[in-house]
Amino acid sequence: MTTFPVHTMESAPERSKPALQQLQSAFGMIPNIAGAISTSPILINSLVGLFGNVHGGSFTxxxxxxxxxxxxxxxxxxxxxxxxxxxxxxxxxxxxxxxxxxxxxxxxxxxxxxxxxxxxxxxxxxxxxxxxxxxxxxxxxxxxxxxxxxxxxxxxxxxxxxxxxxxxxxxxxxxxxxxxxx
The missing domain is CATH 1.20.1290.10 (AhpD-like)
Structure with missing residues (x-):
């Protein structure tokens, strides 16, 4: 079975760290799913961009x-x-x-x-x-x-x-x- 890392701020790829910092600010922690997603800087940055727009949009x-x-x-x-x-x-x-x-x-x-x-x-x-x-x-x-x-x-x-x-x-x-x- 393939296992994936759950990155922390210290272990995450450099280009994933700003996104993880944003999520940590939002949740007071880095959710494990975000730690896993951060394996790919492209994916974590895409998520955080969408996250900011969805949570700052017109819905409560x-x-x-x-x-x-x-x-x-x-x-x-x-x-x-x-x-x-x-x-x-x-x-x-x-x-x-x-x-x-x-x-x-x-x-x-x-x-x-x-x-x-x-x-x-x-x-x-x-x-x-x-x-x-x-x-x-x-x-x-x-x-x-x-x-x-x-x-x-x-x-x-x-x-x-x-x-x-x-x-x-x-x-x-x-x-x-x-x-x-x-």
């Missing part, structure tokens, strides 16, 4: 977590499901809505349900949304700009989800309570 942080948790479940990324479960609960999302997403169901909250459904459908259909998919999302009160912004969130989560599936980083203690097996 809770809405971002709905999309990222849905993506993690849809892509069956155990590390990311635990991580985004922790962050979603920290953002005050109803635990029942978080559990629904973890189980592949839609949240009760209408806006969260529209976001979750769009993210899941976008991944499952590889971006080939039907007019009905688009209309359902827009009818929930979101704009066309929001629909396109979800693409950026899906792209960012795809980086972490795929990397997690390939590198299998250890789940850190703060996220253990939300460990997930798809």
């Amino acid at each position: 942080e809770a809405q971002v977590q709905i999309v990222l948790l849905t993506d993690a479940v849809t892509n069956a990324s155990a590390w990311a499901v635990a991580f985004h479960t922790t962050l979603a609960l920290k953002e005050g999302i109803d635990p029942a809505d978080v559990q629904a997403i973890r189980e592949g169901r839609l949240p009760k909250d209408d806006k969260y349900a529209a976001l979750s459904a769009l993210a899941k459908t976008m991944i499952e259909k590889r971006g080939r949304l039907s007019d009905q998919d688009v209309d359902h999302f827009l009818a929930a009160g979101f704009g066309k700009d929001h629909l396109l912004e979800v693409i950026a969130a899906v792209a960012a989560s795809t980086i972490t989800n795929y990397t997690g599936s390939i590198t299998k980083p250890t789940l850190e203690a703060p996220f253990q309570a939300h460990a997930w097996q798809g």
